[in-house]
Amino acid sequence: MSLRRRKISVIGSGFTGATAALMIAQKELGDVVIVDIPDMEGPAKGKALDMLEASPIQGFDTRIIGTADYAETADSDIVIVTAGIARKPGMSRDDLVSTNADIMKSVAGEIKKHAPDAIIIVLSNPVDAMTYTIYKETGFPKERVIGQSGILDTGRFRTFIAQELNVSVKDVTGFVLGGHGDEMVPLIRYSSVGGIPVEKLISKERLDTIVERTRKGGGEIVSLLGSGSAYYAPGAALTVMVEAILKDQRRVLPAIAYLDGEYGYSDLYLGIPVILGGNGIEKIIELDLTDDEKAALDKSADSVSKVLNMIH
Numbered sequence: 001m002s003l004r005r006r007k008i009s010v011i012g013s014g015f016t017g018a019t020a021a022l023m024i025a026q027k028e029l030g031d032v033v034i035v036d037i038p039d040m041e042g043p044a045k046g047k048a049l050d051m052l053e054a055s056p057i058q059g060f061d062t063r064i065i066g067t068a069d070y071a072e073t074a075d076s077d078i079v080i081v082t083a084g085i086a087r088k089p090g091m092s093r094d095d096l097v098s099t100n101a102d103i104m105k106s107v108a109g110e111i112k113k114h115a116p117d118a119i120i121i122v123l124s125n126p127v128d129a130m131t132y133t134i135y136k137e138t139g140f141p142k143e144r145v146i147g148q149s150g151i152l153d154t155g156r157f158r159t160f161i162a163q164e165l166n167v168s169v170k171d172v173t174g175f176v177l178g179g180h181g182d183e184m185v186p187l188i189r190y191s192s193v194g195g196i197p198v199e200k201l202i203s204k205e206r207l208d209t210i211v212e213r214t215r216k217g218g219g220e221i222v223s224l225l226g227s228g229s230a231y232y233a234p235g236a237a238l239t240v241m242v243e244a245i246l247k248d249q250r251r252v253l254p255a256i257a258y259l260d261g262e263y264g265y266s267d268l269y270l271g272i273p274v275i276l277g278g279n280g281i282e283k284i285i286e287l288d289l290t291d292d293e294k295a296a297l298d299k300s301a302d303s304v305s306k307v308l309n310m311i312h
């Protein structure tokens, strides 16, 4: 029997890429390769070395390198795409579309060349459209191209519910459907605290406020930071996805998946619940939606389609 170490490549050594790389290394999920453009090779190498020097102190045993050479990503099990620009206060995620679509095209070409068997997780915004772009440009099977939004959005929703009730976040579950924009659809009906439907514990007015704060959660961090966007919670969300895949956990999580008729949409990437395991998206879970929920999801899907029409 021959065993080999797992390899996770992180494209983009900025805030989200570096944070995800460190969290993945700390959990010893595999060796980590951080890739950036030639102009940013120094920072990519510097961050990787700094993380490596943390490993004896924290006691994790992971090889981490920074590079501008995509050849180092050869045979990656997973490639995470965080390359691109982030928004500034006053901008929407959709304002990033043309710059980041061009970056996705070049990144997709490199992944196809060097890591043709990898599962790709896309973070770059606007993430539903960027995941679609990576899917089209690589030609990889749909179950191997996945976008991250729902774990983060659900994480925000769960945080606000736990704060409201002054209970542990561990006991709060929630589901957020739809595109990663202000029209995302937090599903109250499927959210619970210790198994108790959240509607039994929090008033409708307070829940409406929590839903609105969740929808604008990314913007709240952008305004507070003043430049750039969130990275700790996004890094944590990526790490959960990597772990679910590499350990074939078959976790039930929200993720951005290619829809081919599911929920009534075709040829669209959108956030929905999936089973995430060793093959990537193992299954899309279709939930029954009320008319109001479906109308809200249609609105969110529409705004993703509009962005896609700008680039495809």
Ligand SMILES: NC(=O)C1=CN([C@@H]2O[C@H](COP(=O)(O)OP(=O)(O)OC[C@H]3O[C@@H](n4cnc5c(N)ncnc54)[C@H](O)[C@@H]3O)[C@@H](O)[C@H]2O)C=CC1
Pocket (backbone or CB within 6 Å): 011, 012, 013, 014, 015, 016, 017, 035, 036, 037, 040, 082, 083, 084, 085, 086, 087, 096, 100, 103, 106, 107, 122, 123, 124, 125, 126, 127, 148, 149, 152, 180, 228, 229, 230, 231, 234
């Ligand atoms: N889907 C989600 O939930 C979230 C998405 N994001 C998005 O993730 C992206 C990255 O955000 P940050 O890390 O904060 O930005 P950042 O600006 O800190 O880092 C981006 C990095 O990508 C690099 N890059 C640009 N072109 C590249 C290429 N062709 N190959 C390799 N690297 C390249 C840049 O040099 C830079 O180091 C943004 O588009 C942001 O909007 C951020 C948080 C959450």
Ligand SMILES: O=C([O-])CC(=O)C(=O)O
Pocket (backbone or CB within 6 Å): 086, 087, 093, 125, 152, 180, 217, 218, 219, 221, 222, 229, 230, 234
């Ligand atoms: O808001 C942004 O631009 C970054 C992001 O997607 C998030 O934090 O949800």
